[in-house]
Amino acid sequence: xxxxxxxxxxxxxxxxxxxxxxxxxxxxxxxxxxxxxxxxxxxxxxxxxxxxxxxxxxxxxxxxxxxxxxxxxxxxxxxxxxxxxxxxxxxxxxxxxxxxxxxxxxxxxxxxxxxxxxxxxxxxxxxxxxxxxxxxxxxxxxxxxxxxxxxxxxxxxxxxxxxxxx
Numbered sequence: 001x002x003x004x005x006x007x008x009x010x011x012x013x014x015x016x017x018x019x020x021x022x023x024x025x026x027x028x029x030x031x032x033x034x035x036x037x038x039x040x041x042x043x044x045x046x047x048x049x050x051x052x053x054x055x056x057x058x059x060x061x062x063x064x065x066x067x068x069x070x071x072x073x074x075x076x077x078x079x080x081x082x083x084x085x086x087x088x089x090x091x092x093x094x095x096x097x098x099x100x101x102x103x104x105x106x107x108x109x110x111x112x113x114x115x116x117x118x119x120x121x122x123x124x125x126x127x128x129x130x131x132x133x134x135x136x137x138x139x140x141x142x143x144x145x146x147x148x149x150x151x152x153x154x155x156x157x158x159x160x161x162x163x164x165x166x
Contacts, residue, residue, distance in 0.1 A: 002107045003082070004161040006031070006115060007099035008089055013153040014126050014145060016091035021120045021133060024086030024102060027052040031103060032116040035079070038109055041072035046116055049105075051081050068110065077109025091126065099160065115159040125152050 010018060020029035032046040047066060054063040057078065066079040082104040089100040105112055117136035124130050127148030134141050140155040 002111060003164050004105045004107055004112055005085065005164045006033075006102045006105065006112070007160045007162055008102050008115075008117075009097065009099040009158045010089060010094055010154050011156040012089070012091055012094040012123070013155075014148060014150050015123045015131075015152050015154060016094075016126060017088040018094075018100075018121060018123045018154065019086070019088035019102070021122050024088065025051065025083040026120075029120050030118065031081075032118055033112045034114040035068065035077070035110040036113050037070040037073060037075065037077065039070060039073040039075065041070055042113065043068075044071075046114070047079075049079055049081060051083060070109075075109055077107070079108075079110060079112070080106040082106055099158070104164065105161075112161050115161070117157050117159075123152075123154065125150075 020026040030048050030050045032048050035043045035047050049065040055067055057064050064078040064080040069076045085104040086102045087100050093100050119135045121134040121136055122132045125145040125148050127145055129145050129147045142153045145152045
């Protein structure tokens, strides 16, 4: 069992608090990434997990968010999301080049790789304007903040998965 924390970073121009639409524990936010099996095989397509979708584990002793069988070795692995550990990416963290923890994944038999920034993000300008349902699949986002009378932009999106102790 490995706990992997998805860490995100970006360049935020006149913006702060980048996070999923309903907050870091948004049950309807979809996380897309590829999975690497313990045998080394990488999934061909992105896998989608969300807090709202749960499956019973083998033996019925709980639930998980994903059960997937490796096409190469046939082993089954699970990915279980652990809410309550994420924080929005702030202007301060972004300016220092730091990463913010977004979601913790309990991975058994697989490790996540290649996170895909997609739709369903929100951010606010330093002047307080809310921007919602942002699509980051194109890699960046730009607008003009009428209240702050300045351009706002998200660019240079980065992620990493860090193994964390309980």
